[in-house]
Amino acid sequence: MRIIAVAIAWTRCHPSFRFVSAYDLWEGWREVCFSSERANIIVHSWEPPPNGMLKLNFDGACFGNPGLAGVGGLCREDSGKVLWAFCGPIGECNVTEAEVKAAFQGLKTIRRDSLKNLIIEGHSLNVIRWLKGGVVPPWRFLALFDEMEEIIADSNIELNHVWRSANEKEDLLARRGVGSDFLRWFDHLPP
Template structure:
């Protein structure tokens, strides 16, 4: 609904429009009679519902020559506005809850390892970066990668980052993992069987699906970018340096500050 239409409806239902009847009661005009029909006072209800000229419009355009019921119509409008207001309040409350949600990386349970992945992409030259971070319940780095690649979109880089994270986990013989990223399409494609991803990433996701049986348990978790800082920084590092690198317990020096910003221990 357009804002100006919603505003008009709200003012009409609140009796806040300057009808002749309202102006007459305030002694601003000499007569309250509606000029179009010349029969009844110009109240808001008469102008919008009861006037013969208005009824003709409702019958021919909206009600398809049916019999209009002004009271029922008014009630429907009021209910519609109330529903709209409830939905608006609900959206505002949801956005406030999201804004209050933790934006730092959170460690997994003791017997679980968390794999964060992210992709970065430059449309100008199709250069992309793949970032993978594997951390323990103490927040310590187990392994990671910052890989320089070339893709046609960001989501392809995201999908390859996920695939590389799975391959690293297989090599490390991890059993219980949490997969965490900020790309909703990739996370939803693998966690929701009813969701169909775009064709550009389907071949990559099929390779991921073939690796799933290697693990005892997998939990999929979408997080905002703020809670995926280290993987994002690793992906961007690959684009900036135009090279690839992997590490075990110590990430590159440029990423250690990100670890500290997450409130986690970093190598000395």
């Protein structure tokens, strides 16, 4: 009852505020869900990078939240040829941490191989936003993002958010990584 009294008092001080009833919410959702106009569904798939560039796609997988997790990534040339791929376990964590660690592993490899002119794609919108800057990542990831931002600054890297359908192979690698004993490297797409 106290919450209702506070809400009523607050609305008297803020007359432009309007409570939304359950009926109003239903009407809005009904319009969206049962509209005769349907949006065109666009299937997003992996596209090769422009000539002279490389593309790294990364993904993290987690069985449970938190649960056992793994990372995976794939770096390809403009012809689609795989330069390298990785997958491996990262212990128990949540899915956001798995995505962050997958991006971190991919960027560490970019630094190790002194690669420049890359496009990095992932389907975790939060991780891509955090990497682009302007949005501060959670404090527990700050050290990883400091190192990743340094790698990005040293290279010509474009960051893109993609739909899960454009990251299918990386998703399979990350899932495979959950069951692995250690981080594995490939110079081809593993079967």
